[in-house]
Amino acid sequence: MPSSAVRRLSALLPADRLLWQPEQLAAYQSDALTAYSALPLAIAMPETADEVIALVRACRADKIPFVARGSGTSLSGGSVPVAGGIVIALNRLNRILRLDPAQRLAVVEPGVINLAVTTAAAPHGLHYAPDPSSQPICTIGGNVAFNSGGAHCLKYGMTSNHVLGLRAVLATGEVVGFGGPSREQLGPDWCGLFTGNEGLFGIALEITLQLLPKAECFHTVLAGYRTLEQAGDAVSAIVASGLLPGAIEMMDALALEAATAAVHADYPPGCEAVLIVELEGPREVVAADRVRLDGILAASAPVEARPARNAAERLAIWKGRKSAFSAVGRLSPDFIVQDGVVPRRRLGEALRRIAAMTREAGLRCANVFHAGDGNLHPLILYNGRNPGELTRAEALAGRILKMCVAMGGSITGEHGVGLEKRDYLPDMFSADEIDCLQRIRAAFDPLGIANPGKMFPGGEAPAFVQHGLHPLEKAGVISRE
Amino acid sequence: MNATLTPTSVIELVDAVRATPRVLAVGARTKPRLSHVSPDVTLLSMRQLCGIIEYEPDEYTFTALAGTSLHALAAALAEKGQYLPFDPLLVAAGATLGGTVAAGLNGPGRFRFGGVRDFILGVRFVDGSGRLLRLGGKVVKNAAGFDLPKFFTGSLGRFGVLAELTFKVFPRAASTLTLRLPVAGSEAAVKLLTVAANTRWEPDALDLLPSGDAVVLRLAGPANALPTLAREILARFPGEILAADAAAAIWADLCEFRWTFPDGSLLKLALTPGELPALTAIVRALAGRLHISVGANVAYVSLPAGANPAALSLPALTLRGPGPLWHNPPPAPAISAAVKSALDPLNRFPALAD
Known part of the structure; x- marks a missing residue:
C-alpha cells in the first residue's frame, strides 16, 4: 500500500x-556515487512543467x-534520494x-541530454560548450x-x-523567470x-543556453613524459607562453594502463x-x-609528441x-572519483603527495585531470567487500580534499x-x-524540503553500503568524471 | 548631501558598516546614478581600499581590493601580457573594480569570452549583519557553495559591501585588427551582426557605432593570421581595415562613453538583435543617441535633458542623469526580497529599486 502522502x-x-x-x-536508490543509497517513498515522472x-x-x-533527478550521473551523490x-x-x-541559430541560443527542458543540444545545434x-x-x-x-x-573549462x-x-519553480512554490535571451x-x-x-533552491523548468560557433580547426597533440614533473613543467610552459588552448588534460601511468586495456588506446611506452x-x-x-605549441612541446623533452593528423586520430x-x-x-571492483582543485603550478607537488598518502593507506589511485585549470580527479580504487577498505578509501579522499584546500x-x-563532500565544506x-549560505538556502526553501541533506554538513546520512559499478556504467553507457 | 566615510583598511570597512544604519559603498562614481540615494544613507568611499593583493600570472588569477582602479589593474596585467577580456568600461574615467562588478558593466570585448560574471571567481564582502565573509574561490575552477560572486555582479551594492575580488584573466592576443563595415540602416546592421557572429572568424568584438552607419568588428590573434581573415570578411562585407591608432581611438571613445550627451542621461539595456530596429527608431524619435555593443546584446542609450527614458519601452538601468534608477523594470519576484533579507536583514543597504 502506498503511504498517505503518496x-x-x-x-x-x-x-x-x-x-x-x-x-x-x-532503480532510483542511488546515483553515480554508488557508495550511498536510500529508498524514497515514490518516484514521480512528470511530463510537463505544470506537473x-x-x-x-x-x-x-x-x-x-x-529530490529532482535527471539521469542520476551525479558523482557527489547529489541525486541520492531522501x-x-x-x-x-x-x-x-x-x-x-x-x-x-541567428541568436545562437537554445531553450530546453531540464531532461534534455547534454549532447542532444550540440547534436541539434550542429x-x-x-x-553547446560544456x-x-x-x-x-x-x-x-x-x-x-x-x-x-x-574538458574545456579554462577557455569556455x-x-x-x-x-x-531560467524558468524555475522554487521550493516556496513560486515560479520565477531569471535572465533571458540576451x-x-x-x-x-x-x-x-x-x-x-x-x-x-528548486527545479529548473526551462533553460536558455548560449551556443557558440563550432571551431573551424583543431590541433590536438598527445605528448608522453618520462615523469609527472616534466609533464607539469610542460603545462606551465604552455600557460606562460600566452597561448590559450581549448583543453590541457593529463593522465598518469595507472590511468594510461587502464585506457590501453579498455579501448586499446596507444600511448608512448614508459611514460x-x-x-x-x-x-x-x-x-x-x-x-x-x-608552430609555437610544437616548439614548446619539443623543448619540454617528451618521450614522444604525437599530433593528430586527421579527425579520426583526434x-x-x-x-x-x-x-x-x-x-x-576494470582495474578494481569499486572506486571513488575525487574532484579537488589546486593552483596549477602546484599540480606536481599535489600528485606526489597524493601518491604518498595512497601508499600509506595501502590503496591504489589513478589520476586523470584537467591540468589546464588545476582540477584533479584522483580515482581511489578499493574493494567494498573487504572489511574496512571503503572506510580507508573515504579517509584517503578526505585527506586529498583537505590538501587541496590547504594549497x-x-x-x-x-x-x-x-x-x-558535505563534511568538508567547513574546511573551505x-x-x-556557511551560515550565510544556509540563510540563502532558507530564502529559497524555508521548509528545507528541496534535496535536504546535501551540501551542508550534518543531517541524516543515507545508507553507505553500495558495492560495484552503477548498472549503466557496467553497460558502458556512462563514465565517471 | 550624504555623509561619507573613507575607511583605510578592511577592518575599518567592517567597523564602518557596523556603525552605520544605512550605508552604500561607492567607488569613483563614474556611474553616478547608481549611488544617488536618499540623504540618510552614508556613503562608504572605497578609494583608500585599493591595491592588488595577489597576482599569479601562471594561474591566470588575481585578487584586488574593491577600490582598485581598473587603470592600475590593466597596467599590472599588461606587464605580464594578460588582460580582463570583457574590456572594462570607463577605465580612463577612473572606474574601480568593485564599481564595475556592482554595476555589472562590460565593454565590447564581452562578445568573445564573456563578461564580469564569467571572470569573477571569488568575493570577500561585508554582509548586512556586519560580517566579513569570503565566498567563491581563488582558483580558476570551483563549484563549492552557492555562487555569490556571480550574484553580486550587477547587484548595485544593495546586498553587501564588496571588499576584495578574485578574478580570472586571460593572455592577451598578440595583435588586433579592426574593420569598419558600413551598413545602411538598422535592419542591415542586424543582418551583419548576426551573420558575423556565426562565422568561423571568431570576432573579438562586434559593435554598431553610435553614428549608426557602420559596424566595427575587431579580430584578435596572431599577427600573421589576421590579414587573411580580414580579407575574407571584406570580401563578404565591404569596408576597410582601420589603422591601429584610429581603431584604438574608436574603441576608447566607446569604452569611455565620449559619444553621449554631456548633460543628458546614460542608460543600459539588455537587448537581442531582433529588438535593435525598434529601439533605434524610438531613440531617434527622442533625439537620443545609442551605442549597440556585444553583437546587439546590449545597448547604451544617451538621451538629451528632458527626454523620458520610459518611452524606450524596454527595461533600462540609469547609469547617469536624473530620474528613476530603473525604467520599465519587470516585476520583482518574492525571492528577491527573501534573498535581500537573508543577506541584509536590517536593511542597511538601499533597496535594489532605489
Missing part, C-alpha cells in the same frame, strides 16, 4: 507515472522532501523548445543544478557561463546564483604521464599557434581520455559538494560563511 500525490499524476512499489523504487510545479507545491503543502521523500524524475521533460555550425564526460547521458537540468564542467567556463535564462542582463545575476544550487593539448579556432590562427585521442574513468573501473584550492571543481568556509 496517495495525495496520486491525484496529480496517472498511476503509471507515480511509482511506489519497492521493486520500482530500487512539476504541482508536485513541488504539493510537497510543500505536505512538507515532503523532494528517505521519506519523493524523487521527481525529469527525464520526460526532454524537449528542445526553441533553437535560434547543422547550424553551433555547439562537455562533462557523461555528456551522452547526463541532462541539462542536472548540469545546471551542479554547475557541471568538462562551466555550465553557469552558458546559462542565459547575453547581457540588468541587475543581480540570478541565473548565476541558481546554477550550482545542487537542487536546494609516467601523458598530456593532451588542443588548440582550436580559425585555421589561420591555429596554424600560427601550432577522436581516438579523446576516446582514450574520456574512457579513462570507466576503464579504471589554496577547492574541494570541488565541477562535481559539486552533494552528499559526498567559516561558520559565518
Whole structure:
C-alpha cells in the first residue's frame, strides 16, 4: 500500500507515472556515487512543467522532501534520494523548445541530454560548450543544478557561463523567470546564483543556453613524459607562453594502463604521464599557434609528441581520455572519483603527495585531470567487500580534499559538494560563511524540503553500503568524471 | 548631501558598516546614478581600499581590493601580457573594480569570452549583519557553495559591501585588427551582426557605432593570421581595415562613453538583435543617441535633458542623469526580497529599486 502522502500525490499524476512499489523504487536508490543509497517513498515522472510545479507545491503543502533527478550521473551523490521523500524524475521533460541559430541560443527542458543540444545545434555550425564526460547521458537540468564542467573549462567556463535564462519553480512554490535571451542582463545575476544550487533552491523548468560557433580547426597533440614533473613543467610552459588552448588534460601511468586495456588506446611506452593539448579556432590562427605549441612541446623533452593528423586520430585521442574513468573501473571492483582543485603550478607537488598518502593507506589511485585549470580527479580504487577498505578509501579522499584546500584550492571543481563532500565544506568556509549560505538556502526553501541533506554538513546520512559499478556504467553507457 | 566615510583598511570597512544604519559603498562614481540615494544613507568611499593583493600570472588569477582602479589593474596585467577580456568600461574615467562588478558593466570585448560574471571567481564582502565573509574561490575552477560572486555582479551594492575580488584573466592576443563595415540602416546592421557572429572568424568584438552607419568588428590573434581573415570578411562585407591608432581611438571613445550627451542621461539595456530596429527608431524619435555593443546584446542609450527614458519601452538601468534608477523594470519576484533579507536583514543597504 502506498503511504498517505503518496496517495495525495496520486491525484496529480496517472498511476503509471507515480511509482511506489519497492521493486520500482530500487532503480532510483542511488546515483553515480554508488557508495550511498536510500529508498524514497515514490518516484514521480512528470511530463510537463505544470506537473512539476504541482508536485513541488504539493510537497510543500505536505512538507515532503523532494529530490529532482535527471539521469542520476551525479558523482557527489547529489541525486541520492531522501528517505521519506519523493524523487521527481525529469527525464520526460526532454524537449528542445526553441533553437535560434541567428541568436545562437537554445531553450530546453531540464531532461534534455547534454549532447542532444550540440547534436541539434550542429547543422547550424553551433555547439553547446560544456562537455562533462557523461555528456551522452547526463541532462541539462542536472548540469545546471551542479554547475557541471568538462574538458574545456579554462577557455569556455562551466555550465553557469552558458546559462542565459531560467524558468524555475522554487521550493516556496513560486515560479520565477531569471535572465533571458540576451547575453547581457540588468541587475543581480540570478541565473548565476541558481546554477550550482545542487537542487536546494528548486527545479529548473526551462533553460536558455548560449551556443557558440563550432571551431573551424583543431590541433590536438598527445605528448608522453618520462615523469609527472616534466609533464607539469610542460603545462606551465604552455600557460606562460600566452597561448590559450581549448583543453590541457593529463593522465598518469595507472590511468594510461587502464585506457590501453579498455579501448586499446596507444600511448608512448614508459611514460609516467601523458598530456593532451588542443588548440582550436580559425585555421589561420591555429596554424600560427601550432608552430609555437610544437616548439614548446619539443623543448619540454617528451618521450614522444604525437599530433593528430586527421579527425579520426583526434577522436581516438579523446576516446582514450574520456574512457579513462570507466576503464579504471576494470582495474578494481569499486572506486571513488575525487574532484579537488589546486593552483596549477602546484599540480606536481599535489600528485606526489597524493601518491604518498595512497601508499600509506595501502590503496591504489589513478589520476586523470584537467591540468589546464588545476582540477584533479584522483580515482581511489578499493574493494567494498573487504572489511574496512571503503572506510580507508573515504579517509584517503578526505585527506586529498583537505590538501587541496590547504594549497589554496577547492574541494570541488565541477562535481559539486552533494552528499559526498558535505563534511568538508567547513574546511573551505567559516561558520559565518556557511551560515550565510544556509540563510540563502532558507530564502529559497524555508521548509528545507528541496534535496535536504546535501551540501551542508550534518543531517541524516543515507545508507553507505553500495558495492560495484552503477548498472549503466557496467553497460558502458556512462563514465565517471 | 550624504555623509561619507573613507575607511583605510578592511577592518575599518567592517567597523564602518557596523556603525552605520544605512550605508552604500561607492567607488569613483563614474556611474553616478547608481549611488544617488536618499540623504540618510552614508556613503562608504572605497578609494583608500585599493591595491592588488595577489597576482599569479601562471594561474591566470588575481585578487584586488574593491577600490582598485581598473587603470592600475590593466597596467599590472599588461606587464605580464594578460588582460580582463570583457574590456572594462570607463577605465580612463577612473572606474574601480568593485564599481564595475556592482554595476555589472562590460565593454565590447564581452562578445568573445564573456563578461564580469564569467571572470569573477571569488568575493570577500561585508554582509548586512556586519560580517566579513569570503565566498567563491581563488582558483580558476570551483563549484563549492552557492555562487555569490556571480550574484553580486550587477547587484548595485544593495546586498553587501564588496571588499576584495578574485578574478580570472586571460593572455592577451598578440595583435588586433579592426574593420569598419558600413551598413545602411538598422535592419542591415542586424543582418551583419548576426551573420558575423556565426562565422568561423571568431570576432573579438562586434559593435554598431553610435553614428549608426557602420559596424566595427575587431579580430584578435596572431599577427600573421589576421590579414587573411580580414580579407575574407571584406570580401563578404565591404569596408576597410582601420589603422591601429584610429581603431584604438574608436574603441576608447566607446569604452569611455565620449559619444553621449554631456548633460543628458546614460542608460543600459539588455537587448537581442531582433529588438535593435525598434529601439533605434524610438531613440531617434527622442533625439537620443545609442551605442549597440556585444553583437546587439546590449545597448547604451544617451538621451538629451528632458527626454523620458520610459518611452524606450524596454527595461533600462540609469547609469547617469536624473530620474528613476530603473525604467520599465519587470516585476520583482518574492525571492528577491527573501534573498535581500537573508543577506541584509536590517536593511542597511538601499533597496535594489532605489
